[in-house]
Every structure is written in C-alpha cells, then in structure tokens.
Amino acid sequence: MRQFEESELTDEVIRSLDETSNPRLKLLLQELVRSLHDYVRRTGLTFEEWEKAIDFLTRTGQKCTPSRQEFILLSDVLGISMLVDAVNHRERDGATETTVLGPFYVGEHKPMPHGADISEGLEGERMYVEARVTDLGGRPLGGVPVDVWHADDDGFYDSQKPGYEEKGPSLRARFVTDGDGRLAFRSILPCSYPIPIDGPVGELILATRRHPMRPAHVHFLVAAPGYEPLITHVFIEGDKYLDSDVVFGVKNELVSKIELRDDPQMPDGRAASGPWHLMTYEFRLKPGHGTAPKPMLASAAE
Amino acid sequence: MRQFEESELTDEVIRSLDETSNPRLKLLLQELVRSLHDYVRRTGLTFEEWEKAIDFLTRTGQKCTPSRQEFILLSDVLGISMLVDAVNHRERDGATETTVLGPFYVGEHKPMPHGADISEGLEGERMYVEARVTDLGGRPLGGVPVDVWHADDDGFYDSQKPGYEEKGPSLRARFVTDGDGRLAFRSILPCSYPIPIDGPVGELILATRRHPMRPAHVHFLVAAPGYEPLITHVFIEGDKYLDSDVVFGVKNELVSKIELRDDPQMPDGRAASGPWHLMTYEFRLKPGHGTAPKPMLASAAE
Numbered sequence: 001m002r003q004f005e006e007s008e009l010t011d012e013v014i015r016s017l018d019e020t021s022n023p024r025l026k027l028l029l030q031e032l033v034r035s036l037h038d039y040v041r042r043t044g045l046t047f048e049e050w051e052k053a054i055d056f057l058t059r060t061g062q063k064c065t066p067s068r069q070e071f072i073l074l075s076d077v078l079g080i081s082m083l084v085d086a087v088n089h090r091e092r093d094g095a096t097e098t099t100v101l102g103p104f105y106v107g108e109h110k111p112m113p114h115g116a117d118i119s120e121g122l123e124g125e126r127m128y129v130e131a132r133v134t135d136l137g138g139r140p141l142g143g144v145p146v147d148v149w150h151a152d153d154d155g156f157y158d159s160q161k162p163g164y165e166e167k168g169p170s171l172r173a174r175f176v177t178d179g180d181g182r183l184a185f186r187s188i189l190p191c192s193y194p195i196p197i198d199g200p201v202g203e204l205i206l207a208t209r210r211h212p213m214r215p216a217h218v219h220f221l222v223a224a225p226g227y228e229p230l231i232t233h234v235f236i237e238g239d240k241y242l243d244s245d246v247v248f249g250v251k252n253e254l255v256s257k258i259e260l261r262d263d264p265q266m267p268d269g270r271a272a273s274g275p276w277h278l279m280t281y282e283f284r285l286k287p288g289h290g291t292a293p294k295p296m297l298a299s300a301a302e
Numbered sequence: 303m304r305q306f307e308e309s310e311l312t313d314e315v316i317r318s319l320d321e322t323s324n325p326r327l328k329l330l331l332q333e334l335v336r337s338l339h340d341y342v343r344r345t346g347l348t349f350e351e352w353e354k355a356i357d358f359l360t361r362t363g364q365k366c367t368p369s370r371q372e373f374i375l376l377s378d379v380l381g382i383s384m385l386v387d388a389v390n391h392r393e394r395d396g397a398t399e400t401t402v403l404g405p406f407y408v409g410e411h412k413p414m415p416h417g418a419d420i421s422e423g424l425e426g427e428r429m430y431v432e433a434r435v436t437d438l439g440g441r442p443l444g445g446v447p448v449d450v451w452h453a454d455d456d457g458f459y460d461s462q463k464p465g466y467e468e469k470g471p472s473l474r475a476r477f478v479t480d481g482d483g484r485l486a487f488r489s490i491l492p493c494s495y496p497i498p499i500d501g502p503v504g505e506l507i508l509a510t511r512r513h514p515m516r517p518a519h520v521h522f523l524v525a526a527p528g529y530e531p532l533i534t535h536v537f538i539e540g541d542k543y544l545d546s547d548v549v550f551g552v553k554n555e556l557v558s559k560i561e562l563r564d565d566p567q568m569p570d571g572r573a574a575s576g577p578w579h580l581m582t583y584e585f586r587l588k589p590g591h592g593t594a595p596k597p598m599l600a601s602a603a604e
Contacts (some may be wrong), residue, residue: 001551002544002545002552002553002554003514003553003554004384006385006388006389006392009381009384009385009550010381010385010389010488012381012550013380013381013550016307016381016510016512016550017510017512019510019511019512020509020510020511021509021511025509025510027345028345028347028351028482029340029506029510030411031344032380033380033381034340035337035338035340035341036380036382037381038337039333039337040385040386040389041385041389042333042384043330043333044389044390045330045386045389046386046390046391046557047386047387047592047595049330049378050382050386051595054371054374054377057359057362057363057373058366058371058373059363060363060365061360061361061362061363061373062358062363062364062366063365064363065365069356069360070357071359071360071363072356075352075356077316078334078335078338079311079312079314079318079335079339080338080339080342080352082306082311082345082353083308083311083342083343083350084314084340084342084352085349086308086311087308087342087343087346087347088348088349089551090308098518100430124549151328153501179346191439194559197379197541204331207322207323207324207327208319208321208322208327208328208331209321209322209323210317210318210319210321243304248306248311248314248315248318250304250305251304251305252304280394281578290349290350293349293353298432
C-alpha cells in the first residue's frame with residue numbers, strides 16, 4: 001500500500017515487522033509500535049514536542065560515558081527499572097527482595113580479602129559489614145562472588161569523581177563467601193545522595209519538581225551458579241528519604257537497623273579507632289539461573 | 303509510601319509527577335509512564351531484554367554526530383515520524399501534503415541564485431527543477447525561503463560522505479521565491495537509496511528482515527511567515543520502492559511525473575549538455591504559524 005490514512009498507518013508498520021526472525025523480538029517490536037503509536041494519538045503529540053523528545057533522547061545517549069549510564073537513570077526515575085524488577089520477581093518464596101541495579105555498576109569488581117577496608121583514604125563514620133549468603137533453607141553457600149559498591153560521605157560514587165580512570169575503584173570490591181557463606185569488610189557509612197542532575201535526567205527532575213534524593217544504601221550483587229542472580233541494596237534505617245526514593249527502589253525487608261558500637265575491637269578482632277557502625281544482612285538465594293548483568297556503559301557499547 | 307506492590311507502582315510514579323509546573327509536560331510525562339509501564343507488564347519484559355533496550359538506546363544516541371541523527375531514523379522506521387505528521391495535519395484544506403523531515407536536514411541552507419546547479423562536480427543524469435509556492439487560492443507567495451536537499455546518484459547525502467565538514471554542502475541549497483512565487487535550479491536525478499544501516503537502526507532493519515530502501519525523492523522545506531511550515535518531498539514516479547518506503551513516507555499526491563527532455567535549451571534559456579529530466583511542482587501553503595524545524599544534530603545538542 002502506498003499511502004496510509006492515519007488509522008491505517010499503525011497496522012501497516014506492525015505488518016512490516018511480520019517477517020522478524022526471532023518470534024519474541026517480533027512480539028516486543030510490534031507491541032512497542034502499538035504502545036508508542038497509541039501514545040502519539042492519545043496525546044496529539046506536536047511536531048515541536050517530538051523534536052524535544054528526539055533532542056532529549058539524543059542528549060541522554062551522549063551523556064553516557066565509560067562511568068555513567070544516563071539511560072538507566074532515566075529508566076530508574078520513571079519507575080521502569082523497578083517495574084521490570086517486579087514483573088520478573090513475582091514469586092520470592094522467601095528469597096531476599098531485589099531492587100534496581102542503578103547506573104553506577106561498572107562490571108565485575110576486583111576481589112579483596114575478607115575484612116579489607118574498601119574506603120581507604122576517605123573521610124566518614126566507620127562501618128563494619130557482615131553478610132551471609134544462604135539458600136532458601138538457610139544452608140550456607142560458599143565460594144559465591146559478591147560485588148559491593150556504595151557512595152561516599154559526600155554522596156558520590158568513585159566513578160563520578162574526577163580522576164577515576166587513574167585512581168581506580170574505591171568503595172567498590174568483590175568478596176567471595178567462605179565455607180559458612182560469610183563475608184565481611186570495612187568501609188564508611190554511606191549517606192543519602194542526589195542522583196546526578198547535571199544531565200537530561202536532571203532537567204526532568206527539575207521540571208517535575210521532584211527531589212533527586214536516594215536514601216543511604218549499600219549495593220550488593222550476588223551471583224551463585226544454580227541460583228537467580230540477586231541484585232539488591234541494604235538501606236539504612238532512619239534515613240529521611242526512605243519514603244520518597246527518587247527511583248522507587250525501597251522495600252521494607254531491605255531496610256536494616258545499623259548498630260552504633262563503641263567496642264574497642266571490631267568483629268574480626270582488629271582494633272577500632274573509635275565508635276563504629278555494624279551492618280549485618282543475610283541474603284537468601286532462590287534456585288534458578290541467569291547471568292549477572294554486564295555493565296552497559298558507553299565504552300562497552302562502542 | 304515506602305514499598306509498592308507491582309500494581310501500585312505505576313500510580314505512585316504518576317503521582318510523583320503531579321507537581322510538574324507545565325501542565326502539558328505533566329500530561330505528556332504521566333501518559334508516557336502509563337504507556338511504558340503497560341508495555342512492560344503486557345510483554346513481561348525480562349531483565350535481559352531491558353538491558354538490550356538500554357544498550358540499544360545508548361548506542362543510538364552515541365551514533366548521532368553533527369551530520370547524523372540516528373534517533374530521527376529510529377522514529378522514521380517505526381512509523382512514528384509519519385504518525386506525528388498525520389495527527390498534526392488532519393485538515394489539509396487543499397494544502398500540499400507533508401511527509402517526514404528525515405535525518406539529513408542540517409539546518410538553514412546557503413542561499414543560491416535561481417538556476418544554480420547544486421550538483422557541481424557530481425556524476426548523474428541532469429535534472430531541472432521548477433517549483434512554485436502559492437497560498438490555498440493559488441496566489442503566488444514571493445520572497446519565501448525554500449530549502450532543498452537530496453541524495454546523489456549513489457544514494458548518499460553530502461553529510462554522509464567523508465570530508466563533508468571541509469567540502470561543505472552539495473545537493474543542498476536555499477532558494478527564495480520570486481514575485482511570481484517561483485524558483486528553479488539544476489541538479490542531478492536522485493535515485494532510491496538505503497537508509498544508513500551501519501548503526502543500531504540498521505541492526506533493527508536486519509533483524510526484522512525489512513529492506514532498507516527509500517524511493518527516490520527531493521526534500522523541500524518551505525517556511526513562509528503567516529503559513530504553516532511545509533516539510534515535504536517530491537517523489538519520482540515509477541520508482542520501485544514507492545509502495546514499500548522503509549519510513550512509510552509516500553503520499554500519492556507527492557509523486558511527480560518527471561519528463562525526459564531532449565531540448566537543447568533548458569527552461570531558463572541556457573544550453574543543455576544532453577538529455578535532461580524536468581521536475582515541476584506547485585506547493586500550496588496553509589495559513590497558520592509555527593517555525594521551521596531546527597536541526598537536531600549531536601553538535602547542537604552538546
């Protein structure tokens with residue numbers, strides 16, 4: 001057909017995708033056309049608004065760098081990341097709840113020994129983290145790689161700070177669980193922080209008059225063979241942004257009471273230099289499969 | 303609210319946009335969330351599929367350069383550009399039909415005198431174009447800037463070829479109508495061509511087993527004060543891709559019979575070097591307002 005009435009155009013575009021080899025891709029693309037065309041019709045999108053959307057998407061892609069993923073951030077603030085999480089984790093069966101990966105995951109971290117301090121050279125209140133990885137029955141899972149990462153006392157991830165490429169990782173490491181499923185490390189207490197607002201997503205946050213804050217948390221990515229990869233955070237109880245996380249990522253079960261201690265020794269027997277916080281958490285994995293996410297940063301995409 | 307059931311999440315995200323200052327932006331964003339969330343639910347989008355989408359969008363943004371707009375191309379091949387065109391041009395009242403801007407518009411062109419050859423130095427069959435701009439009553443509109451651009455005999459636009467930045471425009475110019483609404487220029491006959499397939503949109507075309515071809519055409523952008531800007535093409539009758547344009551852009555009224563002539567003189571009295579094609583078209587503008595589109599290229603977006 002050569003010329004389409006407005007009402008025929010959508011069907012013609014959907015028909016043009018009929019020969020897509022992969023049936024799942026065909027469904028995803030045809031439903032995408034249906035959704036986007038319906039959106040354009042329902043809103044009567046103007047040419048100027050379309051232009052602004054093209055410009056916004058272009059700048060979002062161009063803001064991505066080897067250490068920043070602006071499209072994930074966009075997905076996060078529109079609640080899409082948490083919805084994808086929800087539709088893929090409908091039955092937890094007692095497994096630990098999941099939440100967003102976030103835009104600051106940079107791929108597999110450098111392994112460090114138990115007890116290591118991942119905050120070397122940084123200011124902040126001292127924290128000791130003890131975690132354990134088990135199956136649904138509470139049986140320990142040993143030899144499991146656990147990537148951890150979190151923001152510093154000013155609310156920035158290492159990859160957001162100048163000189164990251166040369167300095168290398170900070171507040172970011174991999175630990176492998178021991179035979180009892182345990183891992184432990186030292187760090188500083190993370191604080192609540194704004195998502196990066198110097199890009200297109202920041203413009204969106206400003207225009208919608210939302211605050212850009214996330215409550216304080218530590219990211220964990222636990223990937224054991226034979227189990228679903230667990231992408232989650234542990235949030236710190238009492239944070240003022242727990243009820244209005246800009247990426248809708250908080251789940252009650254993931255909020256942990258952090259104990260303030262003044263014992264002169266930390267749990268591994270080494271001396272504490274003053275008061276310190278103890279974070280403990282047990283991660284329960286669900287049998288399954290899947291691979292840990294690969295970082296989707298601009299350099300990887302080139 | 304701290305933790306959302308899957309069913310509550312969409313409402314919570316929509317509610318978070320309630321304070322958006324601009325009411326139209328508020329509607330556009332809230333409906334976007336509704337559409338995208340519905341899409342994720344309807345398709346049960348997996349985490350791996352979400353990852354691929356993020357990667358695809360990132361690479362699409364990063365493929366944009368000062369002379370290439372991959373997001374417009376994506377909008378074009380999904381029929382979104384033509385749908386935006388359709389919903390904004392429901393009543394033509396006899397005005398010339400519109401079609402896609404396409405990804406090769408680079409902004410206001412350099413003015414050239416009537417009769418100028420915009421194909422200098424290029425191989426191809428010779429063409430003479432005569433056009434006229436009028437209002438709906440057929441009254442000539444003088445002093446109107448008309449941007450024209452088209453592909454070469456190999457199917458490439460100037461901006462797709464190496465050395466474009468240094469060489470400057472080719473097959474691309476602005477003409478201003480005379481008192482009788484007329485303009486005329488020399489060029490070569492454009493041919494049908496594939497859209498650029500070396501980027502993410504090309505991957506999509508390949509995966510969907512569509513052909514990447516557009517039928518031969520010349521772009522016109524006519525912007526007269528007091529009239530709606532007219533973004534259109536003139537297509538060449540007989541082209542084999544008129545019925546399957548990869549961007550769904552063909553309208554019957556825009557297909558023009560091109561006459562092959564062997565007169566020794568072209569219409570402006572200058573000598574022809576051999577047989578030549580005559581393209582004629584009359585553009586009828588609708589009263590209205592609006593500004594001509596600005597180019598949405600990566601450099602402009604930085």
